[in-house]
Amino acid sequence: MESNINNILIIGSGPAGLTAAIYAARANLNPIVVAGRTFGGQLMFTTEVENFPGFPEGIQGPELMDKMIKQAERFNTEFIYENATAVDFSKRPFKVHTENRELYAKSIVIATGADANWLNIPSEQKLRGKGVSACATCDGFFFRGKEVVVIGGGDSAMEEANFLTKFATSVTIVHRRDEFRASKIMLERARKNPKITFITNVTVDEILGENAVEGVMVKDNLSGVTKVISAEGVFLAIGHTPSTKVFKDTGLDLDEKGYVKITEKSFTNIPGVFMAGDVGDSRYRQAVTAAGMGCMAALDAEKYLEAQE
Secondary structure, eight states, rough: OOOGGGEEEEESSSSSHHHHHHHHHHHOOOOOEEOSSSOOOOGGGOOOOSSSSOOTEEHHHHHHHHHHHHHHHTTOEEOOSSEEEEOOOSSSSEEEEESSSEEEEEEEOOOOEEOOOOOOOHHHHBBBBTTTTSSHHHGGGGGGGOEEEOOSSSSHHHHHHHHHHOSEEEEEEEESSSSOOSHHHHHHHHHHTTTTEEEEEEEEEEOOOOOSOOEEEEEEEEEEEEEEEEEEEEEEOEEEEEEEEEGGGTTOBBBBSSOOSSSSTTSSTTTTTTEOGGGOOOOOOOOHHHHHHHHHHHHHHOOOHHHHH
């Protein structure tokens, strides 16, 4: 088995995992990336990316990820396009099961990301990237001078709504209950913003439009009456779910929401296991911060491996 033990195994292939691969590969660590069957992270579902440094004209999300994969491959990163199905951190070398193989590694970077929570209605997915978004910071600029709807009732919804008023002519917060989960201060800030209105105790039935958002149909939870809210953009702010299911009951420290906890820098509670990107970041959730964390994790793993030798 000795010859089959890899220096570093990276689980995840979004900006965090790919940046970690580029840095690890350039350090001659011969990284292997367990990329998953749906590789590339959230940017694979994004159209125009205008806030990633180095692309003054903007770049399509999938194109950016393709460039990062090619850059990692240039330095001899090996990609396995399978999902990680189980991990064993209990002994060294660490063991990772994929659908068709077992992999062993001296160090691991966890970069599996987090998925935005969706309403799971067909029109939402059809118009994803065509006016439907789960990231106001990423896409708000595209809605300058337009009417938008924010769906949600927590701090994220209030924060996104306030941010969107910098661009949109009006922002309507739609919430399924009368009460809000948002903190008092965040709710009050949104209520005082003259561009923000609230529609509560309604369920979103459908997002209207064929190739672009044209409105949102909601149903009153008490009367059952439906009405259409005028909108050219819809922002989902109903939370994120970190992709950490495979790491539960492995000894890895997760917080109450399932995000990977770090002890310092990119170190987890398990020596030799590092975290990068949205899988441990519930605050920023940006491609550029994920890439930066991928760099940190690779450099920390390199130092760890040097110390072990």
